[in-house]
Structures are given as C-alpha cells and as structure tokens.
Amino acid sequence: MLNYIWFGMMAISVIAGIFTGNIEAVTEAAINMAKVAVEISIGLIGIMALWLGIMKIAEASGLIRIIARGLNPITVRLFPDVPEDHPAIGSIVLNMAANMLGLGNAATPLGLKAMEELQELNPKKDTATNSMVMFLAINTSSVQLIVPATVVALMGATASQIFLTTILATLASTIAAIVMVKILEKMKRFSVEDAS
Template identity: 45%
Template sequence: MINYIWFIMIFFGILVGLITGNGEEISKAMIGSVDTTVQFMIGLVGLMCFWCGVMKVAEKSGLTQKLSKLLKPILKVVFKEAAKDEKALGAIVMNITANMLGLGNAATPFGIKAMQEMDRLNKEKGKASNDMALFLVLNAACIQLVPSTIISIRAATGSANPGAIIVPAIIASTIAATAGVVSCKILQKYF
C-alpha cells in the first residue's frame, strides 16, 4: 500500500512540475539528490561500521552479558508466561539488550526467536498473547543507551555534536518504554 502512495505522490509531483513548466528544475533536483544521497550513504556506512565495531567490542568484553543479567529480574516481573520459560526469556533479554546498545541488526534474530518461543507457549494459536504484544511494544520503544544509528546520521549530515542526542534519547526512550509497558498492562485487563 505504501508503494502506491509513494508512486502517486511522485507521479503527481512530476506531472504538476511538467505542466507548470518546471521540468528543468525537476531534472536538476533529481540528479542533485542522487549525488547527495550517494555521498550521505557512503558517510553513513563508515560510521555504522564504526558503531558495529564498538558494539562488537562491548559484546566480546561481556558488557552485553552484564546488562542482560541486570535486565533478567526486571523482565521476569514484566512478562507473565515467558518468564517461566528459560528459552523465551533468554531470547527476550538478548533482544532488548541488543536494542539498548544500538545493535538493531543483532537484535532482529533474537526478536524473531523470542516471538517463536512465545508462540510455542501461546495457548491460543493464531492470536498474539499478552506477552507477545508487550514484547512488540518493548521492542519498538526500547530504552536506547547508545542510539548509534541516530548518532551516525547526525555525524554523516555534518552535525557539530552528533553525540548530543544521547541524554535526550535515553530520557525519551525511557518514558516511551515505561508508557508502553503501563499501557499494555492496563489494556491486558480488558482484552
């Protein structure tokens, strides 16, 4: 559906530009944006490689394991059914830990594994359990200790202080995660 929306917007934008006699400006803008996009992506790839390396060092040094040990008791309280199963809880902990450290690529396989494990525990097949819904909310609104993607984008676009986003990101993501958990817990009583 989103592809159709984008196509319609681009098509009508070009059509209006051609009708109003701005075809030359459209061509220049398209060519200029391609060049800018390629330069941006090259800068972003380098920065993402750097952050992935930093996070790999954190993983090898045991930082992610220490963080997961801190999270496990908290998540046992938050998740009802999944907390009783070590495989499900382990995948949830690793997903949230990876997300907190900005390792989105590493978090995805753990997220898929966590959903599979929770689906195995689910009594109503084909319908998301409360734990599955809560996990989805936590996965989307996870607390970001190191928002590496945003830092990389800010650096690639020439920000004077790309790391200035860290404290606001921690505050905003903590509020979002807390609001998400509270909302899920309230709605679980009614649905």
C-alpha cells in the same frame, strides 16, 4: 484493531489521493511497496541465518540460560506468563541488549527467535499473548542507549548534545509502553476472546 487501521489507512489514502490529485502516486506506491516488502524479507535471510546459527550455539552451550537467570527479577514482572527458565526469556534479554547497543541487524533475528519461543507457549496460535504484546511494545518504543549511527552522521558535532535527550525520551516512551500494555491487557475489548 489492525483490521480497521489497515483498511482505514488504504481507504483514507485513496480518498485523500483523489482530492489532492495524488491518486496516481498512491497506485504507484502500492505496487512499489509490495515489491519492497519482498525485497526486505529476502534480504533478511542471510543475516537471520547468521544470528540464528550463533544463537543456537549460545543455546546449546547454556549461555542463554545463564543470561536469562541473571535478569530474572525484571523479566518475571514483565512476562509473568513465561516460565522462569524458558528459553524465550534468554532471547528476549539478548534482543533488548542488542537494541540498547543500537545493533539493529542483530536485534531483529534475536527478536524473531523470542517470538517463536513465545509462540510455543501460546494456546491460541493466531492471537497474541500478553507477553508477546509486552515484548513488541518494548521493542517499538526502542530502548536505545546510543545515538544511531545515521543520526551521528547527519548531526555531526551536535550529536553529542542529543545523547542525553535521546535516552530520556526513549525511557519515557518505554515506560509508557509498559504501563499501556498492562492497562490495556485487562480491557475486555482487547481480551484474547474478543480482540481482533
């Protein structure tokens, strides 16, 4: 699917760019964003190292296992192909906790740690497992319990009004994500053998 979407986005961009007269801006954006992508990745090194180091301590002290066990009833249903006491569950739970609290900086390293541990269980290394897709979908639907600081800064006093609406909307999108993953993972076109 990503093959078509990725190519489609670029092809549509070039065609639309020609018709709207923005073709130079399209070229500039392509070159500029390639640079931005590297800057973002390099910028992640420090924060990644910090949280991965702290996570290693949490793991060595058995904290991750304790947390994972506490949320077992939920995680076995969402990630049935991950063994109950696997470290991936601990990382997944911590990533979600960080997301809920709006700690984006901590959430990404924890999420990538979880992906690494899920990859250990993956028999086909270039293809996402059901658990990986579930984890990703929950992440992209953003389980957030506080209004982001940027939004608070922008909205001022009105920010408190959108507190409840944000939680309800995020809840709706997370439920939709979980249901969609469960439905789609059974479809042949998305199966491990056939999907792209």
